[in-house]
Amino acid sequence: MSTDVVLTGITTTGTPHLGNYVGAIRPTVAASHDTGMQSFYFLADYHALVKNQDPERLRQSSLEVAASWLALGLDTEQAVFYRQSDIPEIPELTWILSSITAKGLMNRAHAYKAAVTENEEAGGHDPDKGITMGLFGYPVLMTADILMFRATKVPVGRDQKQHVEMARDIAQRFNHIYGDTFALPEAVIDDNTALLSGLDGRKMSKSYNNTIPLFAPSKKLRKLIMKIKTNSLEPGEPKDTEASTVFDIYRAIATSEETAVMQRKFAEGVGWGDTKQELFEYLDAHLSGPRDEYDRLMANPGQVESILQSGAQRAREIAGPFMRKVRTAVGIRALG
Ligand code: TRP
Secondary structure (H helix, E strand, O other): OOOOEEEEEEEOOOOOEHHHHHHHHHHHHHHHOOOOOEEEEEEEHHHHHHHOOOHHHHHHHHHHHHHHHHHOOOOOOOOEEEEHHHOOHHHHHHHHHHOOOOHHHHHOOHHHHHHHHHHHHOOOOOOOOOOOHHHHHHHHHHHHHHHHOOOOEEEOOHHHHHHHHHHHHHHHHHHHHHOOOOOOOEEEOOOOOOOOEOOOOOEOOHHHOOOOEOOOOHHHHHHHHHOOOOOOOOOOOOOOOOOOHHHHHHHHHOOHHHHHHHHHHHHOOOOHHHHHHHHHHHHHHHHHHHHHHHHHHHOOHHHHHHHHHHHHHHHHHHHHHHHHHHHHHHOOOOOO
16 A cells, blocks of 8 residues: 655745634644655745735745744654746646646636636626736646645645645646656645635735734734624623634644633633633644744744755756656657
């Protein structure tokens, strides 16, 4: 029986927030220490290019995402930790896969369809207005990320599930045409942690502008937590944990015993101000150690760079020979 290969990437479009921590960073850090599997974690900076055309922000976000992962204890000896753009074999594989990917499959991608719908609703003449080839081909690049390292388990948020299914389809098609080459990946979605609510109660997301940055300084963290939307129940009135963002965030970080205590306080009518203060203190204490390390790494980008370079070297030791195999399979080979 072969062991699973786990792989996931984070798009470097912004500053990591609590939702990224709970949904992607924390589980991957934990998994990186598991000696029973091989794992690959990377900065998806080519994916970021589709949404972010500000060079300085792109660089800054890559540094922030890498520093966050490292500060929280990613085991870079066990796991292969790298930056997508350091692996030239990935765009190379993307082209080969594009050549066998049906355009119709890409037409069905949720992100592309949403962009088209938005254009249609805006009433313009061009349904593809403002849509780049990068956005359209995004799932193929993601497929190359996954297939390159023969990943079998791909932990992602629910919104990325379709992309992993597409990767599986494309792998099957390639294997059918050229012979068994790629492993078939499967999305792994953790329903408990995948969705964290943001300041306004909607899903915490960069696009809603409702995030709490993971390593915000104490003062800023407190200020943001005090802004979390609540209902107008007074202290003394019992409160529902189910519809509460304060509770949702607390539960995502605290142990189950601590969560049970908080639940009791809600039932007993704790005031919103007190719940927020408690959430703040809890988060601040929980994150202060990693935050110091994060600040140190942010001030030493050269150190982060050299960690990424050693990861890239390990990744290319796999990607290089594998790409030679793929090229040979499709007929791009020496003539004599
Ligand atoms: N597109 C993913 C996201 O935005 C990030 C990503 C890029 C990824 N390549 C990947 C995730 C490969 C898993 C596997 O969340």
